[in-house]
Amino acid sequence: MKTFHRTVVFSTLLLCSCGANSSDSDLKYVFSHNSTSDIKSKINGASIVAPSHPVDDAAFRQLASHHVNFICLLPFAYVREGNPEVFYNKFFQWWGEKPEGIAECIRMAKLHNMSVMVKPQLWISDGLYTGDLKFANDEEWQVFEQTYYTYLLTMLTVADSMDADWFCVGTELGQFVKNRSSFWSSFIDSARKHFSGRLTYAENWDNYESFPHWNKLDAIGINAYFPLSDSLTPS
Structure with a gap:
């Protein structure tokens, strides 16, 4: 249980619903509340950052006892500076970063009526x-895009197979977005073809x-x- 405690932090991802027909200027300053993808209920969220070894249902019962109703699972892939290949699902990685760990965490969260976001990170x-x-x-x-795409698609397939509610397509990748906008x-x-839930991206x-591309997503x-x-020295 101590290991699990170290992996749980309160989520700071702010989700703002957006309508698909909003203009770019609207998206910068006004978040629509008329969309069918509105987030209507209060989110009591926690993030689970890749447990190193399997956890059991007791961990999720404890989260539920604190009224958590939404969890964000954060598996990591790895990039070495100077090497554009994205590494994931390797022998050295933790249980919570691998497809089987993600699937099991989603399953246990759903048993406690929690909504789930899968948020792969680098x-x-x-x-x-x-x-x-x-x-x-x-x-x-191109090497980076191909391997990152395969990584995301692997995570997306797991998320959809376990009925996750949300999938985050990327996190704080400003230069990637700026230089390769067409990839996104x-x-x-x-992703829309492979995932039946809602999509977002997390920017700093x-x-x-x-x-x-906010207007292609379900939330900012x-x-x-x-x-x-x-x-x-604030007071």
Whole structure:
């Protein structure tokens, strides 16, 4: 149980529903509340960051006792700086990062009537921020896109097979979005064919207005670490 406790953090992903017909300017400043994809009930959410070994139903009973009704599962894939290939589902990875672990966590969450989002993320060697990830030439970009696409599709297939409610197509990938916008448009279209739930993308609080495809998604996802003060010594 101690290991599980270390993997659970309260989610800071802010979901704002958006209508498919909203203009780009509307999406920057106004979040529609007339869409059929509105989020109408209060979310009491927790994030589960890839448990290292299998957990049992006792962990989810404990979450339910704290009135958690929505969980976000965060499996990681890995990228080494200088190598565009995305690595996932390898022998060294934790149980909660592999398809079988994700499927089992979804199953247990559903037993407790929790909604589930699967939110695959990237971990880059040497601590490089994902928003700064970019490559030197088109050949490297293509390798990265192909392996990232396969990773996402694997996670998407698991999520759909277990009736997950939400899938997040990416997290804080600003340079990737800026340099390869067509990839995102194409993948979102493909995801619609493989996943019956709702789709979002999670951008950092200081860059969410730059994502060009909000109108193709069901919600605007913001990692809402907004600063509360500009002062070094706020009171």
